[in-house]
Amino acid sequence: MARLTMPPAAIRRRTFLSLAPAVAAGAAGFPRALFASGAPVTVGVILPLSGAFADQGSHYEVGMRLFQEMNGTRAAGREVRLVIRDDQGPGSGDLARRLTQELILRERANIILGYSFTPNAMSAAGLLTEAKVPGIIVNAATSVLTQRSDYFTRISVTMSQVAHSLGTWAAGNGIKTVYTIVSDYAPGLDAEKWFVKGFTDGGGTILRSDRTPLAAMEYVPFLQRAIEAKPDAVFAFNPGGDVSIAFIKQAGERLKGTGIKLLVTGDVVDDNLLPAMGDAIQDVISAWHYQIDVDNAANRRFLAAFRAKFGANAVPSYRVVQGYDGMALIYQTLDKTGGRTEGDVFMAALKGARLDSPRGPVLIDPATREIVENIYIRRSAFANGVGVNTTFATIEAVRDPAK
Numbered sequence: 001m002a003r004l005t006m007p008p009a010a011i012r013r014r015t016f017l018s019l020a021p022a023v024a025a026g027a028a029g030f031p032r033a034l035f036a037s038g039a040p041v042t043v044g045v046i047l048p049l050s051g052a053f054a055d056q057g058s059h060y061e062v063g064m065r066l067f068q069e070m071n072g073t074r075a076a077g078r079e080v081r082l083v084i085r086d087d088q089g090p091g092s093g094d095l096a097r098r099l100t101q102e103l104i105l106r107e108r109a110n111i112i113l114g115y116s117f118t119p120n121a122m123s124a125a126g127l128l129t130e131a132k133v134p135g136i137i138v139n140a141a142t143s144v145l146t147q148r149s150d151y152f153t154r155i156s157v158t159m160s161q162v163a164h165s166l167g168t169w170a171a172g173n174g175i176k177t178v179y180t181i182v183s184d185y186a187p188g189l190d191a192e193k194w195f196v197k198g199f200t201d202g203g204g205t206i207l208r209s210d211r212t213p214l215a216a217m218e219y220v221p222f223l224q225r226a227i228e229a230k231p232d233a234v235f236a237f238n239p240g241g242d243v244s245i246a247f248i249k250q251a252g253e254r255l256k257g258t259g260i261k262l263l264v265t266g267d268v269v270d271d272n273l274l275p276a277m278g279d280a281i282q283d284v285i286s287a288w289h290y291q292i293d294v295d296n297a298a299n300r301r302f303l304a305a306f307r308a309k310f311g312a313n314a315v316p317s318y319r320v321v322q323g324y325d326g327m328a329l330i331y332q333t334l335d336k337t338g339g340r341t342e343g344d345v346f347m348a349a350l351k352g353a354r355l356d357s358p359r360g361p362v363l364i365d366p367a368t369r370e371i372v373e374n375i376y377i378r379r380s381a382f383a384n385g386v387g388v389n390t391t392f393a394t395i396e397a398v399r400d401p402a403k
Contacts, residue, residue: 040079041341043330044103046087046096046114046124047138052215053089055241056116056319060138063316063323064113067331070305075331076339083107087120090185090214090239096120097127104131110341111136113326116319118142118186125149132343134350138326139319142186143402146369151343153350153369155326155362157289159187160402162265163195163237165375165395166287170263171202175233178204178263179226181219182237184211191237191265194401199235207231214239217246223254233261236268244268245276252280261285266389269380272317274387281380281387289373290318290359291389299358318359325357329364361397368403 045064047057064082073080083103087096096115103109104127112128112135115121121140125148128135137145137154141162146152170178178199182188188211196206207229210222216238226234234255238244248269251262266288274281292303292315302324306316329350334341336349351366363372377393 038078040081041075041111041330041334041339042103042107042109043080043082043327044100044107044109044112044114045082045084046099046103046112046120047084048089048116049084049086051089053116053241056089056139057086059317059319060114060116060323060326063320063325064327066302066305066309066320067324067327069309070301071327071331075334076337078334078339080327080330080334083109087114087116090117090119093119093123097123100124100127100135104133109133111330111346113330114138115140118145121145121152122148125152128152134341134343134346136326136329138322142190143400147403150369151347153329153347153364154371155329156322157371157373158400158402159190159237159265160194161373161398161400162287162289162375163191163193164198164401165398166235166263166265166285166377167195167198167200167204168202169198169287169377169393169395170233170235171199171204175199175261175263176204177207177231178233178235179207179229179231180209180235181222181226182209182211182235183214183216183239183243185214185239187239188214188237190402195235195237197401212238215243217243219247219250220254223251227254227258227260231260233263235263237265238268240267240270240273244270245273248277248284249280252277252282252284266291266376266378267318269378269389270317270319271315271389274380274382274389277387279382279387282382284380286378286380286389287375288318288378289375290321291376291378291391292316293389293391294358294360294376296356296358296360298356302358321358325355325359325362328355328357329353363397365399365403368400370400370403372397372399374398 049057085099116139118140128151141159355362360374378389
């Protein structure tokens with residue numbers, strides 16, 4: 001893993017703007033010269049690699065490096081090198097912006113791949129536009145992001161895709177009333193908004209909506225209010241990791257025996273979190289864009305390589321797949337451009353791209369630069385000390401309903 005190198009504090013927006021013309025001018029001639037000399041393509045990577053969300057960042061990096069181990073480090077005749085920086089997680093938008101700036105100016109990054117959190121991606125959008133450098137969002141799921149820069153695309157998922165699909169499914173499958181509990185930040189508000197729309201458009205009724213602090217670890221008061229409201233189901237979203245483990249454990253204990261179903265977005269019950277949640281996951285219904293039982297050749301190849309590296313029983317998170325697919329999109333686009341990386345050339349080639357992904361067919365919508373993909377409806381089960389998510393319905397080729 002590359003060592004974190006902070007940019008000098010003196011590099012500020014004014015400095016970037018004064019140098020940006022040189023970077024932009026380079027978009028016309030500099031990459032051609034590099035291509036002719038066989039110079040490498042530099043992919044600047046920005047991930048959370050320290051602090052409470054370091055585990056997330058490491059998963060994306062595993063996926064990126066696994067793709068290169070499987071497919072080599074050259075695309076369209078050019079070496080593809082990763083230069084990795086640590087944005088330290090959510091709430092560090094200023095740092096993410098400065099790291100983006102440093103990667104473009106000092107490392108001459110041709111492409112930026114990363115941004116696990118919406119505020120960090122949001123902070124870099126203007127820089128990508130000014131420098132005409134493509135940015136591929138590896139996770140941040142707030143719908144509006146791709147509208148903040150013409151040089152942004154997304155290889156993960158939008159929260160609106162997932163929540164709207166789950167709300168629509170719930171309304172069509174016998175659930176009449178729901179109580180919602182979401183984390184109070186942009187993706188949580190997206191999840192609430194689009195679940196409610198899908199559910200109420202299908203004839204369902206929302207009894208009440210609660211919002212919790214982003215890093216809350218205590219959910220009993222919210223769950224107790226939900227139980228007293230007597231809904232058919234609780235819909236919940238929280239940001240994964242330890243927060244989701246705490247929520248699912250408390251929900252499993254409190255909702256048990258009430259007859260109230262628990263519906264969540266798939267990141268709350270990510271496959272690799274299930275061992276820590278134990279039997280609290282039983283019968284939780286979730287919607288997500290990847291899980292390990294997707295049956296296609298690309299997933300079998302991906303799982304074989306992952307398990308050859310990490311063990312026969314290793315379970316990759318969806319974040320590993322997103323890092324893997326981010327590299328696949330870069331390689332495919334370089335092949336299409338013949339190795340050219342100028343921002344406008346690269347983005348034009350990327351629009352309409354199709355990937356044969358471990359998660360199923362993936363399309364980059366040419367009009368919105370947004371990802372189009374399957375959403376899987378899953379049920380969690382726990383038996384003999386092992387937890388699994390199993391797909392029982394697939395909604396194909398879901399577009400972002402917010403665009």
